[in-house]
C-alpha cells in the first residue's frame with residue numbers, strides 16, 4: 001500500500017462507523033480487537049448498532065458444526081441491510097474462512113459478502129479494503145502462509161484487562177478438534193516483542209493481562225532455550241501489571257518448572273485452567289491427548305503442593321465415541337479425587353473434518369445426556385464446595401463494572417478467578433482493586449460487600 005493509497009483509504013472511511021461481531025474463543029476476541037484497531041486507524045468509530053455501520057465484520061468460529069449454521073443464519077440479517085444500503089461493506093473472517101467448503105458456500109450463496117480472510121490475514125485488511133473500494137466482486141484475502149505480524153494497531157475491548165495472543169496455531173491434533181486445520185502450526189511470538197507489549201500495556205494502565213494461545217504453555221517450543229515458564233517469570237517482573245493470567249494450558253506441556261514459577265506468586269494469579277477432557281486412559285488415547293489420567297493427577301498434586309490455595313478448573317467431554325460406562329466412571333472418580341474448583345462440561349458433538357467424527361461407537365444422545373447430568377451434578381457440588389471456602393473471608397477483587405443483574409451491585413473477579421457480586425456505597429469504577437467481605441456463596445458466584453480499596457498488586 002503506497003502512502004497515497006493509505007490517504008485515499010482514510011479519506012474514504014474517515015467518520016464512518018464499523019460493527020464487529022465476534023464468535024468463539026478469546027483468541028478470536030483478540031483478533032477482533034486488532035481488526036477494530038485497524039479500522040479505528042482509518043478514522044472510523046465502532047458502533048454496537050449493526051444498522052448504523054458502513055463496514056460489518058463477522059469474525060467467525062468453526063469449533064462446532066452448529067457454529068457454522070448459526071453464522072450463516074445470522075448472515076440473513078446482513079443481506080437485508082445490504083439490500084437497503086448497497087454501499088455497506090460486509091466482511092467474513094476468522095476460522096470458518098479457512099475451510100474450503102465454507103468459502104465455496106459464501107461464493108455461491110452469499111454474494112453480498114464483499115471481503116473474506118482468515119485468522120492469519122488480519123494485517124492485510126487495509127489493502128483488502130482498498131481493493132474493495134476500487135474493484136467490484138468478492139475480495140479474497142485468504143493466504144496459506146501463517147506469518148507472525150507484530151505492532152498491529154489494537155483496540156482493547158476492556159480498559160482494565162488486555163488480551164495478548166503469544167502463540168498461534170496448534171500441533172496436537174486432538175481427534176475431536178478442528179483448530180489445527182484452521183489455525184495452522186504452532187508459532188511463538190519473540191519474547192522481546194511480547195515483553196515490550198506487556199510493558200506498554202502496564203504503562204497504559206491495564207491492570208490485568210490474559211496471555212493467550214490454543215496451547216499457551218507450548219510457547220517457546222519453536223525456540224532453542226526459552227519456554228513459557230521463562231516468559232511468565234520475565235512477565236512477572238513488570239510491576240505495572242497487577243494480574244497476569246494465561247489460557248489455555250495443555251497437560252502435556254504443564255511441567256514443574258512452570259508450576260514453580262507460578263508458586264512465586266506476585267502478579268501471577270493462582271489459577272490454572274487445565275483441560276482434562278476424560279479420566280479414562282483408553283478414551284484419552286482415542287482423543288489423542290498425549291497424557292494419562294495418572295500424569296494429569298501428578299500435575300494437580302504437584303500444583304497443590306507448591307501453591308496450596310491454587311484454583312484448578314478444567315474442560316470435560318462426555319460421550320466421546322467408544323466411551324463405555326466404566327470409562328465414564330473413571331472420569332467421575334478422578335473428579336471426585338481432584339474436586340475441581342469449576343469445570344466447562346461438554347457433550348461430544350462430531351465435527352466434520354476431524355477423525356472422531358468418523359469413529360465407530362458414536363454414543364446415543366440419551367446415554368450421553370444421562371452421563372452429562374451425573375457429571376454436572378458432581379461438578380456443581382465441587383464448585384459450591386470450593387466457593388464455600390471463601391465464606392466470611394476478605395477477597396481482593398478487580399472491579400469489572402456493574403453486575404449484569406443490577407445497577408446497585410458491582411461485579412469483579414478474585415485472584416482465583418471467582419466471580420464476586422458486591423454492594424458498595426463508594427464511587428468505584430472498572431479497573432479498581434478492592435477488598436470485599438464475602439457474605440454468601442452461590443454455585444457459580446460469591447456475594448459480598450465492599451470493605452476498602454486495595455493498594456496492593458491485587459493478588
Ligand code: SF4
Pocket residue numbers: 170171172173174177178179180214215250
Ligand atoms: S490442544 Fe487439542 S483441543 Fe486444543 S486446540 Fe489443539 S487440537 Fe484443539
